[in-house]
Amino acid sequence: DAMVIQNPRYQVTQFGKPVTLSCSQTLNHNVMYWYQQKSSQAPKLLFHYYDKDFNNEADTPDNFQSRRPNTSFCFLDIRSPGLGDAAMYLCATSRAGAQETQYFGPGTRLLVL
Amino acid sequence: EDQVTQSPEALRLQEGESSSLNCSYTVSGLRGLFWYRQDPGKGPEFLFTLYSAGEEKEKERLKATLTKKESFLHITAPKPEDSATYLCAVHSSNTGKLIFGQGTTLQVKP
Numbered sequence: 001d002a003m004v005i006q007n008p009r010y011q012v013t014q015f016g017k018p019v020t021l022s023c024s025q026t027l028n029h030n031v032m033y034w035y036q037q038k039s040s041q042a043p044k045l046l047f048h049y050y051d052k053d054f055n056n057e058a059d060t061p062d063n064f065q066s067r068r069p070n071t072s073f074c075f076l077d078i079r080s081p082g083l084g085d086a087a088m089y090l091c092a093t094s095r096a097g098a099q100e101t102q103y104f105g106p107g108t109r110l111l112v113l
Numbered sequence: 114e115d116q117v118t119q120s121p122e123a124l125r126l127q128e129g130e131s132s133s134l135n136c137s138y139t140v141s142g143l144r145g146l147f148w149y150r151q152d153p154g155k156g157p158e159f160l161f162t163l164y165s166a167g168e169e170k171e172k173e174r175l176k177a178t179l180t181k182k183e184s185f186l187h188i189t190a191p192k193p194e195d196s197a198t199y200l201c202a203v204h205s206s207n208t209g210k211l212i213f214g215q216g217t218t219l220q221v222k223p
Contacts, residue, residue, distance in 0.1 A: 104157045107155060
C-alpha cells in the first residue's frame with residue numbers, strides 16, 4: 001500500500017544534541033510537509049517542499065531545518081533541541097498544494113532530556 | 114483572520130448513542146474542508162474532503178456535511194472503537210495553508 005513512513009517512531013535526545021527525523025513516501029506526491037504537534041494542540045506547520053522549492057513558515061525557529069534530497073524522502077533537522085521542542089513531529093504529503101488532501105505519517109515522538 | 118473552531122472540545126457517548134461534532138470556520142475563499150481522525154500517539158488519518166456547500170460524504174458510521182459557515186461530522190450508533198480525536202482543517206486561499214481546529218475528543222463507552 002502507498003503510504004507515508006516516518007523513522008524513528010520515538011526519539012530521545014539530549015538538550016542541545018542535534019537530531020534528524022526522516023520521512024519517506026511511496027505516493028509520489030509533489031508536496032511534503034513537516035508539522036509539530038504538542039499535547040492536546042492542533043498540528044503547527046513548520047515548513048513544506050513543493051518539489052524542490054522550500055517554503056519556511058515565518059514563525060518557524062531557525063533551529064529547525066529541512067532537506068529533501070529526492071521526491072521520496074524529506075528530513076527534519078533540529079540543530080540544538082531545547083526542552084520546548086519535545087513534541088510529536090508529523091510528516092504529510094499531498095499531490096499538489098494544500099487545497100488537496102494531505103496524508104499523514106504515524107509521527108515521531110521526540111523527547112528532550 | 115482565518116479561523117477554525119471545533120465544538121465540543123470533548124464528548125462522551127454511550128455505545129449506540131448518535132451525535133454530531135461541529136466545525137465552524139471563517140476563511141476567505143474556502144478551497145476544501147478536511148476531517149481527520151487521530152488516535153493517541155499516532156498521526157491523523159484522513160476521513161473526508163468537502164469542497165462546496167451542500168456536499169455530503171459517508172463512510173461506515175460517519176457522515177460529513179458542509180454549509181457556507183460550518184461542517185458537521187455525524188456519528189451514527191457509535192462503537193468504542195470510534196473513540197479518538199477528530200480534527201477539522203480548512204484550506205485558506207488567503208494563506209495557501211491548512212488551518213486546523215483544536216479537535217474534538219470523542220469517548221464512546223460500551
